[in-house]
Amino acid sequence: MKELYIDFDGVILDTIPHLYKAADEAGKERHDVAFYATFDFKKILKDENILNDSINCIKQIIDSKKFDVSILTHINSLQEGIDKVEYIRKYFKDITIILVPKQISKTKMIHTEGSILIDDYAHNLREWESEGGISVRFSLKKNGKGFLVIDRLDQIIDMF
Ligand SMILES: [Mg+2]
Known part of the structure; x- marks a missing residue:
């Protein structure tokens, strides 16, 4: 089985537009x-x-038995981490969840060599690749920015 790490924001849930809207309204960067x-x-x-049906797609990925699946998400606060774990646990009782402080690269928390990362943020994917990992971009517009690209998580099953 291949190690597969799935980002949360912008891959599992469409949180980013809500966050940017809140920042804009508060006059923050x-x-x-x-x-x-x-x-x-x-x-x-x-x-x-x-x-794009991400929760069901993750269930299918697990059922394929091709991947050892973990969720790898940056957090800005401990409370955000607690809230995300609570949400994910509604659907997955024993999936591995790794909370990474926003100030630290995801590559610093994981054995990257040969592991797959699905992420929407090209910066994370570049770092992952430079540490020997395999990067796959999640993009609803199928814009890979130079990486393998998917717009539904279950597409990873036939890619490897
Ligand atoms: Mg993301």
């Missing part, structure tokens, strides 16, 4: 960690924000 640390994620950790 869109990458202001301190602002997002105060943001109540419970407001956006909702089924209506599920991206």
Whole structure:
């Protein structure tokens, strides 16, 4: 089985537009960690924000038995991490969830060599590849930005 790490924001749930809107309305920079640390994620950790049937797709990926699946997500605050775990546990009782402080690269928390990362953020994918990992971009517009690209998570099953 291949190690597969799936990003959360912008891959499993469509949280990013809500976060940017809140930052804009508060007159904050869109990458202001301190602002997002105060943001109540419970407001956006909702089924209506599920991206392209991501929850069912992850179940199919697990059922394929081709991958050892973990969710790898950056967090701006401990509370955000707690809220995300609570949301994910509604659907997955024993999937591995790795919470990474926003200030640290995902590559610093994981054995990257030969592992797959699905992420929407090209910066994360570049770092992953430079550490020997395999990068796959999640993009609803199928814009790979130079990486393998999928717009539904279950597409990963036939890719490897
Ligand atoms: Mg993301």
